[in-house]
Amino acid sequence: MQDFVYTSQPQRVVFGAGALKHLGREIDALGAKRALVLSTPEQRKQAERVADLLGAQAAGIFDRAVMHVPIETAREAREVARQLGADCAVAIGGGSTTGLGKAIALDSGLPILAIPTTYAGSEMTPIYGLTEAGLKKTGKDPRVLPRTVIYDPELSRTLPVGLSVTSGINAIAHAAEGLYAQDSNPVMDLMAQEGISALARALPAIRRDAQDMEARADALYGAWLCGSVLGNVGMALHHKLCHTLGGSFNLPHAEVHTVVLPHAIAFNAQAAPKAMTRISRALGSASGPQGLYALAKDNGAPVALRDIGMRAEDLDRAADIAVSNPYWNPRPFGPAQRDLIRALLQRAWEGVPPA
Ligand SMILES: NC(=O)C1=CN([C@@H]2O[C@H](COP(=O)(O)OP(=O)(O)OC[C@H]3O[C@@H](n4cnc5c(N)ncnc54)[C@H](OP(=O)(O)O)[C@@H]3O)[C@@H](O)[C@H]2O)C=CC1
Ligand SMILES: O=C(O)/C=C\C(=O)CC(=O)O
Numbered sequence: 001m002q003d004f005v006y007t008s009q010p011q012r013v014v015f016g017a018g019a020l021k022h023l024g025r026e027i028d029a030l031g032a033k034r035a036l037v038l039s040t041p042e043q044r045k046q047a048e049r050v051a052d053l054l055g056a057q058a059a060g061i062f063d064r065a066v067m068h069v070p071i072e073t074a075r076e077a078r079e080v081a082r083q084l085g086a087d088c089a090v091a092i093g094g095g096s097t098t099g100l101g102k103a104i105a106l107d108s109g110l111p112i113l114a115i116p117t118t119y120a121g122s123e124m125t126p127i128y129g130l131t132e133a134g135l136k137k138t139g140k141d142p143r144v145l146p147r148t149v150i151y152d153p154e155l156s157r158t159l160p161v162g163l164s165v166t167s168g169i170n171a172i173a174h175a176a177e178g179l180y181a182q183d184s185n186p187v188m189d190l191m192a193q194e195g196i197s198a199l200a201r202a203l204p205a206i207r208r209d210a211q212d213m214e215a216r217a218d219a220l221y222g223a224w225l226c227g228s229v230l231g232n233v234g235m236a237l238h239h240k241l242c243h244t245l246g247g248s249f250n251l252p253h254a255e256v257h258t259v260v261l262p263h264a265i266a267f268n269a270q271a272a273p274k275a276m277t278r279i280s281r282a283l284g285s286a287s288g289p290q291g292l293y294a295l296a297k298d299n300g301a302p303v304a305l306r307d308i309g310m311r312a313e314d315l316d317r318a319a320d321i322a323v324s325n326p327y328w329n330p331r332p333f334g335p336a337q338r339d340l341i342r343a344l345l346q347r348a349w350e351g352v353p354p355a
Contacts, residue, residue: 004185009231011124012148013224017213019152020115023053023090026148030111032088034059036081038100040066043093043117046155050092050115059084065097067253068246071132074103081110091146092155094118094167095253102128102144114146117156119167119199119219120254121174121227123149136247145231151224153216164206165301166254168199168219171226172292173257176265177236178229179275180330188229189278195225196282200295207299236329238264241345244322245310255308258301259351262293263344266354271331289354304351315345 012029014022027035036059039047044063051058062077081089081104091101092115099122101112106128114123126145129138159167175192178184199222205215241260245251266289269276276288285291297303306312319342323335333341347355 001186005183006185006187007232009124009126009145009228010147011145013151014148015151015221015224017153017217019150020050020053020155023050023113023115023150024055024057026113026150027054027057027088027090030088030113030147032111033057034084034086035088035090035113036077036084036086036104037061038065038077038089038091038097038104039063039093040097043097046092046117050090054090059086062100065091065093065100067096068131068136069096069099069103069129071130073100074107074130078104078107081108086110088113090115091123092117095120095122098122098146099129101146103130105144106141109143111148112144112146113148113150115150115152115155116220116223118159118163118254119156119171119223119226121171121223121230124224124227125231127230136243138243149224151220153213153220156216156220157211157213159210161207161210162300163254164210164219165203165296165299166258168203168206168222169261169292169296169301170254170257171223172196172199172295173226173238173242173261174230175226176261176275176279176288176292177238178226178233179278180268180272181233181236182328184233188233191225192229193278193282195222195229196279198222198225200283200291203295203299234328236327237267237331237333240327240329240333241318241322241341244318245305248321249310249314249318251305251309255302256305258296259303259305259308260348262289262296262354263348265289265292267333267340267344268330275330293353302351305345305349307351310349312349315342315349319345
């Protein structure tokens with residue numbers, strides 16, 4: 001066993017079908033009295049339900065969350081929170097809504113209670129993202145880590161099957177890269193393997209029946225574990241490629257993760273054999289990269305960048321951007337490996353199986 005450092009994160013998790021009913025109790029436990037409820041415009045009804053449950057503990061609703069947290073939206077939400085005298089934020093929705101809560105917390109220190117309805121995993125991380133003048137910046141700050149997370153599988157019932165699959169693979173990506181992270185540890189390895197395994201059995205079951213509550217619970221459980229891994233250890237090549245493709249070419253977040261993951265994992269296979277063993281074991285497949293590709297393809301998810309809006313003529317620029325400021329990776333991918341990364345992107349663009 002290698003030496004390691006493990007830092008536990010100060011969070012409370014309430015898990016279970018119908019767990020939303022504990023919301024008032026959880027707001028009390030935070031010592032808060034006036035919650036600003038956050039959602040996207042489309043999930044306003046969910047936000048209203050939350051505000052109704054809170055009754056006098058609700059300060060108001062801000063329903064303008066959008067993906068990648070534009071700085072203008074963050075400023076607007078911060079101002080609304082200030083004017084309403086909110087002393088906490090309740091974010092109900094996917095990573096976009098949690099991200100808006102984080103932007104408020106970054107500025108004001110307001111505690112966040114997150115109620116995730118996708119599998120993106122942001123609720124378990126101190127990572128935030130903000131987009132200003134078309135550029136997305138990410139950072140880490142303990143203030144943005146949600147203090148309480150309510151996982152209620154009933155609330156993900158309405159998440160469309162296609163999004164459930166891609167969002168679940170977004171979560172798997174956190175765990176897969178955590179398995180070869182520079183700063184990983186045995187606890188994260190356990191969580192990563194269990195998280196991948198839970199999602200790998202949940203996603204096909206959700207595809208068969210979107211109302212299968214056991215599968216919905218398994219998927220949220222997996223998202224929790226995989227998100228925790230992302231919150232504890234560093235990201236590598238896969239996340240760098242997705243941040244490049246999402247940030248500079250505006251590709252949809254969960255879909256881009258789904259397409260790139262098998263190729264990024266294949267790139268790292270020889271440099272991270274133990275991680276490959278855990279990934280393939282968790283997937284129940286002979287090969288990690290092939291198993292990830294099959295998980296997407298067999299469940300109707302996109303496997304080609306060209307099918308999610310990437311233009312062939314932008315691949316060169318994407319490769320240049322990705323290698324210009326690389327994250328740590330078990331197999332280096334700086335400017336000297338530019339042609340290898342370009343070849344990886346070509347395969348991902350065409351949608352052929354990983355090399
Ligand atoms: N900081 C971190 O640690 C992490 C951050 N992220 C960030 O989070 C964002 C992506 O998160 P993701 O969850 O994929 O994206 P969104 O929050 O944008 O949600 C994705 C889609 O799911 C739909 N949706 C969510 N909940 C429901 C529901 N209950 N019923 C029906 N549809 C629903 C949304 O619909 P609608 O738009 O109609 O509401 C939206 O179309 C990105 O900005 C990414 O960078 C992701 C992972 C980790
Ligand atoms: O790529 C991911 O899923 C993980 C992290 C982010 O998205 C960072 C962020 O923009 O909040």
